[in-house]
Amino acid sequence: MPGQTSSHAMAETPAPVTVTRESVLADLERILLEVVGDDLLMDGPLEMETSFSDDLQLESIEFVALAEELLNTYGEKVDFVTWMSGMELDQVVSLTAGQVVDFVVASLEA
Template sequence: MDMNADTGDVLEEVVAMLVGVVGEDFLLDVEVGPDTTFNEDLALESIEFVVLAERLQRRYGERVQFAAFIAGMDLDQIMRMTVGDLVRHIESRLRPAGV
């Protein structure tokens, strides 16, 4: 696991995971970036969130706990969550202590 991944690397990895979850054909009409919302832009279903969480777990291990990240949000925050929000969470969890 690369603990020093930069924003571009993490964003690329998250986008690749999303392609795997929702399918490349679906994303042909959507340019996924930091401001892309999971609900409105990607229309992710709850089962797709579960699959995404599993892929995040496999890639980043215990440090990036998607379920705990979402558990700290209310429904409105979850509905407005962007790819950038997730990338920032991943980066904050991968950052060495004290940085």
């Protein structure tokens, strides 16, 4: 049926949208709330300077969940795992929300 095929295709291919750093930061905060829980906002809202290691103290399993949720939210263009695999350990440790936001925006604009 044409209606079903169209809906199915829409589910697989998100409609192009204009993304901004602010909208991606808001999405990232929502995703992190799902992954980490309400404790995320104990020190205030997520900011571009928020560090995943020092401020949020994310564990490796939470990075995996974050990667899955970014994929679910933005699709295959945002390959967080491949992006992170190209980093040195000190880069991963110092990763900030702003760096992830910039990565997502750049991936979606490519």
